[in-house]
Amino acid sequence: MTSLNEEVFPEQASDIPVRTVTITVNGEKRSANVEPRLLLAHLLRQGFKMTGTHTGCDTTNCGACTVLFDGKPIKSCTMLAVQADGHDVMTIEGLASASELHPIQEGFKDEHGLQCGFCTPGMMLTAKALLDVNPNPTEDEIRWALSGNLCRCTGYQNIVKSVLWAAVKLRGQAAN
Amino acid sequence: MYPSRFRYEAPRSLEEAIELLRLGGGEAKVLAGGQSLVPMLKLRFASPEMVVDINNIAGLDYHRVDPDGTIRIGALCRHADLENSAILHAHQPTMAAAAPVIADPIVRNRGTLVGSLCHADPQGDWASVMIALGGSIIAQGPNGRRSIPVADFVKGPFQNVLAFDELAIEAVVPAPKGVVNGGYLKLERRVGDFATVGVAIALESSSGVIIRAGIGLTGVGGTTINAIEAAKALIGGPLTAESIANAGDLAAQGAQPRTDHRGSATYKRHIVRTFVVRILDGVVESMERAA
Ligand SMILES: Cc1cc2nc3c(=O)[nH]c(=O)nc-3n(C[C@H](O)[C@H](O)[C@H](O)COP(=O)(O)OP(=O)(O)OC[C@H]3O[C@@H](n4cnc5c(N)ncnc54)[C@H](O)[C@@H]3O)c2cc1C
Ligand code: FES
Ligand code: FES
Numbered sequence: 001m002t003s004l005n006e007e008v009f010p011e012q013a014s015d016i017p018v019r020t021v022t023i024t025v026n027g028e029k030r031s032a033n034v035e036p037r038l039l040l041a042h043l044l045r046q047g048f049k050m051t052g053t054h055t056g057c058d059t060t061n062c063g064a065c066t067v068l069f070d071g072k073p074i075k076s077c078t079m080l081a082v083q084a085d086g087h088d089v090m091t092i093e094g095l096a097s098a099s100e101l102h103p104i105q106e107g108f109k110d111e112h113g114l115q116c117g118f119c120t121p122g123m124m125l126t127a128k129a130l131l132d133v134n135p136n137p138t139e140d141e142i143r144w145a146l147s148g149n150l151c152r153c154t155g156y157q158n159i160v161k162s163v164l165w166a167a168v169k170l171r172g173q174a175a176n
Numbered sequence: 177m178y179p180s181r182f183r184y185e186a187p188r189s190l191e192e193a194i195e196l197l198r199l200g201g202g203e204a205k206v207l208a209g210g211q212s213l214v215p216m217l218k219l220r221f222a223s224p225e226m227v228v229d230i231n232n233i234a235g236l237d238y239h240r241v242d243p244d245g246t247i248r249i250g251a252l253c254r255h256a257d258l259e260n261s262a263i264l265h266a267h268q269p270t271m272a273a274a275a276p277v278i279a280d281p282i283v284r285n286r287g288t289l290v291g292s293l294c295h296a297d298p299q300g301d302w303a304s305v306m307i308a309l310g311g312s313i314i315a316q317g318p319n320g321r322r323s324i325p326v327a328d329f330v331k332g333p334f335q336n337v338l339a340f341d342e343l344a345i346e347a348v349v350p351a352p353k354g355v356v357n358g359g360y361l362k363l364e365r366r367v368g369d370f371a372t373v374g375v376a377i378a379l380e381s382s383s384g385v386i387i388r389a390g391i392g393l394t395g396v397g398g399t400t401i402n403a404i405e406a407a408k409a410l411i412g413g414p415l416t417a418e419s420i421a422n423a424g425d426l427a428a429q430g431a432q433p434r435t436d437h438r439g440s441a442t443y444k445r446h447i448v449r450t451f452v453v454r455i456l457d458g459v460v461e462s463m464e465r466a467a
Contacts, residue, residue: 037182037217145281147280148368
């Protein structure tokens, strides 16, 4: 079991009891002892060493920290780690298999959907949640779904194209 | 940026939650969607001794319409549930128009309508909607339940009238007595921004005559504005070009905007008038279509 408190909060813990949380991260059960005030983004990054989840603004605005919580996009900088106890979390590390890119990742590669890549994990996970419920979205629907994820580089056009590309590929896979 | 230390409790029943709030003696905070509270904890604008997370209490995530037409929204009904709601699309146009313009899609997956009313942010969209609709909040405490009109619920910016051991469990929109119409328009600088100006209008009519009207204004005062004069002026007649223009003027007069980074006071007043007229013109169109 990972024990995190010292690492994330170097000060000695107070009289507030540490809590044990068990979260299914990318299909694998992980446990940790955490202080209630620890944010999910920090548990993932510092605790589980999964640094694919980025923290950009840390003020609930940019969506770089987006993970899928029971399948739905949430901002992990705005959820306490203790709240995820017993829940299912998917991070960008869970998207690809060891040998193959996920079609969404392929789409971003083919259509130049990233430049610096900082927003990309959040963009891809939000796109995944959209394509899970709407396999054939219009450009408008993609823009609407991604409107909580900010990108400072691309101007969004290529991100939208990347998601359209992935949608086509995923529909093809589903048909086969 | 970290919150200061607090004890965390995740009760499984309302009774347990209320008992924890009672024990907290005013030093406990309820956590619903967390989309306002967690940012405040991180900035240490709030540093409660205890956080009572109500997300594990079953049976609060509903929204439904009773046989008599009363709409009920449970404390864990998320903005996204309301955005995708067939019930609102069929029964409540003002709420249906507001849900998709609150915050951004990711925040809407967590934030709740009831939490938004409790947060009492003068920039909050649901408060104007609920004021326009004449809605109320059901609060539960150690001594039972009480109903509080939303118009009386807010004491001031970020302050509501709940006792420290009371939980808001439901928001209620009263059953309409006539044909329901209305809308919500919001001017925002970009997706996810709070309103520069928001206007909520809720109408009930009978044979084309307005029998009830409510107008709530977002972002143009120290609290949500109840534009009573403008609403009153609509009652008793049909919607005409004159009555619509008059309501727009009265609502603009009722607004108390301040010049800030989102725009000048004059500009915001102008937007209030424009939005009132635009929503009411839309209502006229939909009434003509229905006739
Ligand atoms: C980036 C961003 C943009 C936003 N944009 C908008 C916007 O455009 N318009 C808008 O209206 N809002 C906006 N919000 C706020 C959002 O709608 C929040 O969801 C809402 O204000 C609070 O709801 P919540 O469920 O998240 O409450 P929480 O954050 O959990 O709680 C807020 C407050 O209410 C109290 N509370 C919550 N539920 C209860 C209850 N059942 N009983 C008693 N007390 C309770 C809490 O103790 C706390 O003090 C935005 C938020 C963010 C982060
Ligand atoms: S880091 Fe969480 S929203 Fe920006
Ligand atoms: S690619 Fe740089 S922020 Fe989006």
